[in-house]
Amino acid sequence: MRVPTLLARAALAEARSDHEGVVAALTPLTDPLLAEAVSEPGYWPWVEPLVSALVGLGRLAEASDLLTETEERVGARGGPPSAVARLARARGRLEAARGNGNLAAAREAFETALEQLAGTPLRVERAHTLFAFGQVLRRAGKRGDADPLLTAARDGYAAIGARACVERCERELRAGGVRGGRSVPEGARAERAPTDLTPQERAVADLVAQGRSNREAADVLFLSTKTVQYHLTRIYAKLGVRSRTELAAQWDPDD
Numbered sequence: 001m002r003v004p005t006l007l008a009r010a011a012l013a014e015a016r017s018d019h020e021g022v023v024a025a026l027t028p029l030t031d032p033l034l035a036e037a038v039s040e041p042g043y044w045p046w047v048e049p050l051v052s053a054l055v056g057l058g059r060l061a062e063a064s065d066l067l068t069e070t071e072e073r074v075g076a077r078g079g080p081p082s083a084v085a086r087l088a089r090a091r092g093r094l095e096a097a098r099g100n101g102n103l104a105a106a107r108e109a110f111e112t113a114l115e116q117l118a119g120t121p122l123r124v125e126r127a128h129t130l131f132a133f134g135q136v137l138r139r140a141g142k143r144g145d146a147d148p149l150l151t152a153a154r155d156g157y158a159a160i161g162a163r164a165c166v167e168r169c170e171r172e173l174r175a176g177g178v179r180g181g182r183s184v185p186e187g188a189r190a191e192r193a194p195t196d197l198t199p200q201e202r203a204v205a206d207l208v209a210q211g212r213s214n215r216e217a218a219d220v221l222f223l224s225t226k227t228v229q230y231h232l233t234r235i236y237a238k239l240g241v242r243s244r245t246e247l248a249a250q251w252d253p254d255d
Contacts, residue, residue, distance in 0.1 A: 024054035024201040042083035051090040081116040088113035096136040127156035209251035
């Protein structure tokens, strides 16, 4: 039961955008003593979240070594489409983290993942892939390409009731300039013009209102903590609040 327990801990940390928590949970699975038990392609899906967390922490060399080794093993054994898709998704994140010069390689990896999932009933994996692909493109400044992917991911998550994932898609869309949630009646926005926030300020406000620290919000949005603090200062001024507690009390993410 050790392996599913560690996977559950990693899943919880991943939902919180806690890269260090994911790494702490899954690093024991790299122990040579467990290698035979966890190496079967597609059976224990731990490599992709660990690689993604390492990428999120900037530990690209470690991520590359683990991913390349696993890709070679899956290629030799012939892994199922789900395993190939997860590794391709991790490859897309890794290539994107290496810089815009590798964006074409990242696109190719994500497209491979979607091809592997085509025609399968793996709706969650498809939504995860669409989200990761859209997130990478949005952060590379390719908003026109990113928005349809993020919207499709949001709709896929909504169809299965994955509310936390829907909210994550909404944050990415807002950060890219797309407003999610309920439509606003005509005239209501004009009445609240002094409190209107930019898409990125809304994304920061969402996270802070949920109780996230500045560092946690920065990790989720791929910003510096100084940038988050700058946005928070402007948010307080626009909304007329003086603390995180007041922000949380009045914040409505759908407004």
